[in-house]
Amino acid sequence: MVELLASIQYILLKSEEEDFNVIRFRFKPAAAIALAVSISLMTVGLAYAASNNAISGTVYAGCSGNGPWYVSSIARTKAGTGEIKAQFSAINDGGLTFKLQDASNVQIGNVQSWGKNETGIWRVFSSSVSSGKVFYNAFRDTTYACPDNQTNYNFTGTEYY
Known part of the structure; x- marks a missing residue:
């Protein structure tokens, strides 16, 4: 009798264990799909975040x-809809005038200028540029003249788009 009860208990435990495995197996694909969707959404979100x-x-x-x-x-x-702006940490001697244009050479937003000593100042070219908009930077020396009495023609900065 004890052996019979032990056998029945073994069968019941085994049955519960198999049911648990079936349930656990059923949830694995759902969890994997949820994880994949979450990762995809995070990746898409990051791809469209504007940055410096x-x-x-x-x-x-x-x-x-x-x-x-x-x-x-x-x-x-342009990543995400919004502004495009720039600031410079080093500016050429004659000052920098900067603009954006599209592939058809049409200007986007406003022309902005920085004097030789106007470093670290953000200026906005346009406050509402559509996500995915392709553009090109165009720039010139603000005091473009000959002779120009300058020694530095280089600039360095950050553009947010």
Whole structure:
């Protein structure tokens, strides 16, 4: 009799264990799908978050025979709808005038200028640029002239887009 009860108890425990495994197995695919969807949404969210991007360049010298505007060949893509702005940590001697334009050379927003000593000042080109908008930076020496009596034609800064 004791052996019979032990056998019945074993069968019941085994049955409960198998049911638990079936339940646990059923939830594994659902958990995996939920995790995959969460990761995908986080990745998409990050892909469209605007951020600071390093920029640097060299303006044309007034006596170079080029310019005054230099248009970058680097296509940039606006992440998320919102503003595009810039600030500079180093500015060329003649001051920097900066603008954005699209692939058809149409200006986006406003032209902004910084004097030689106006570092660390954010200026907004446009406050509402659509996500995915492709644009190019264009810049020039503010006092573009010949002779220009300058020694530094380089700038370095941050552009938020």
